[in-house]
Amino acid sequence: MTDHHGDIDSVTGKSTTGHEWDGIKELNTPLPRWWVISFYLTIIWSIGYWIVYPAWPLISSNTTGLLGYSTRASLAVELANLETLRGEKMAALAAAPLADIEKNPALLALARAKGRTVFGDNCAPCHGSGGAGAKGFPNLNDDDWLWGGTLEQIMQTIQFGARSGHAKTHEGQMLAFGKDGVLKPDEIVTVANYVRSLSGLSTRKGFDAAKGEKIFAENCVACHGDGGKGNPEMGAPNLTDKIWLYGSDEATLIETISQGRAGVMPAWEGRLDPATLKAMAVYVHSLGGGK
């Protein structure tokens, strides 16, 4: 082969490539023929590949290839196949009355499996992948529900959302008593401490319980009910239990009362099909908090 500079290694009698590092010379050992042939074959193969499959990016599209193959198209076909495959089971789910699904182990398993994946895709960003929630986003595993925890109520909340703009959405919000000038700052502090006392939390020294009760009765009972037990019709939380959506410390309560709260839950009707909505409601209900 090519022996550069005619340099022959004296030990092996082979020619060298002429490359030298720190006095060590590289022997010219050609690749085996089969290796070289396979190498050229892969090049030929790749050219064929460019022609047959989509390969070259163009400015706004790409070459589509002779086969017209497209991963998107084949995904669509596979998804359609999957739907037909599952069609029968999902039809059974769609047909079953909401209340009966949990009593039927097969339907429950299907609804939970379906519900879990749909939940992961759509609900997890706010409620967390396991539905554990976060500040301002309700935990769906516990037994405290702003808009009610029966199957029907959960279904309704998922379908229409809360303050979502949908015609049938849940309405009602926590007013901004401070910002709107309804209550004075010292009244807000008093009623905040009163609310803490409702669920057995400690109160500020010198807090006037009677005054707090009076302010609460005049401003809050309309939504939160007598004694602060809450009202799912208006999404007014129960103020006597141990669960707090935004936090129970005094500062947070003062902020809540001053600024108001109005979290939004989007409406899912129209975005997901009825059987899927049903599966999701059953899944959320079966997380354990359902009434």
Added chain:
Amino acid sequence: MNKTVNPNELTSDDDYGPLYAARKKVYPQSVHGTFRRIKWGLMAFCLGVYYFLPFVRWNRGLGAPSQAVLIDLPNSRFYFFFIELWPQEVYYFTGLLIVAAVALFLMNSVGGRIWCGYLCPQTVWTDLFYAVERLVEGDRRERMKKDKSSDPMKLERISEIVLKHSIWLLIAWWTGGAWVLYFNDAPTPVKELVTFQAPMIAYIWIAILTATTYVLAGFMREQVCTYMCPWPRIQAALTDEWALNVTYRYDRGEKRTSVKKAAELRALGEHVGDCVDCYQCVAVCPTGIDIRNGPQLECIQCGLCIDACDNVMTKIGRPKRLIGYDNDINIQRRQEGKAPVYRIVRPRTIVYSAIIAAVGGIMIYTLATRSLLDVNVLHDRNPVAVRLSDGSIRNAYTVRLLNKSGYDRVVAIDADGPANLTTHVVGIDSVTPDRPMIVIPRDSTSELRLLITAPAESNPEKSIPVRFHVTDIGLGEVATTTDNFVAP
């Protein structure tokens, strides 16, 4: 570097010879005798089991497959007569493989490659194909003559060849067909196959097994044993001087002379061997070797040369078993005038038998006592624990119940842990407080969502063990498992 060399001039350590020699076609001659009879018997037995086992029925009750031996892939079940195995129980197959391997070692230390000579599928099917060949084309001499004749093909010869290959293909096809029946309720696929309605995969498997049977037993034959099979090599490493091998007793056979010469020499009082150099042992050998050259890798220990030589010995009035199952030690001893010794009970046979007995015993024990009711529990990880509105703490679990029996069961689920735990299964309104009951259909698994709640005042520590009991209400059978209750 590859100069052309005449292969006949090569010595075994000639470095530059060609690496491959063309196969010499073997024309084994038919033979009658003890070992041939044993081989026919075992062949009938093995093939009979393979071809007909799928048709054996076994009543397991309504809804369960009634095939005695069935590999039910869609439902992940394996049925073997009264045994039904679940995918979780693959360790039985591991045990079976261990027993099979050690049994092969044991066979080998007792009688050399008896597996190869009598039971190996390659031997059995090749033997069958040879029988067909002999039936259609005639015995050794005729086949050799027919193959050699340079006449233009006569119609008779062509029809012979066609007939032979047709029968071979038929056997091969049946072999592939029988395989498929192990994976399905046998009569159904038979019907489907005949009416061309079987699933594609069945036809593919039949095609593969037909092709392999036809090629391996019809064409490759002894080459599989000599070149492809690892067992001769492994066997050679596992064997010892006591193992019985098909042996030419050269102490008795040498010097070889013709019958007539032998008589003359004996009359003169000279020592002659019993071997009359008739080459019968070579003619019958399915691997085409001469056993008189000593133990050889190619020898599958089929014993046919023993039968051949015995027949010769009977004819010339000499004692039988000039070729027989023997070991090297005895040839030595006989030459020294000592009586031969045979030793089957040796340390290695004892160890092998003990291993087989131990593994077999464990398998039988676990099979006999295996539970038909099982429970697995998986703790929810997200969230690990939930605080409820009254301050109590709840953990959620995924419970999987396995009912491996052939009847529906009603089971109660109890969770033992710290006092005052309440147990609830989603979708079930318990009749008895805190004791959810559920029906698990036979031969199936049920998955449940189980919630355990501890009251606020119990103030559970970080993690407390909880035991789950699943009790069959009718039979009292209990399955148990443990997990933890975790506080937030």
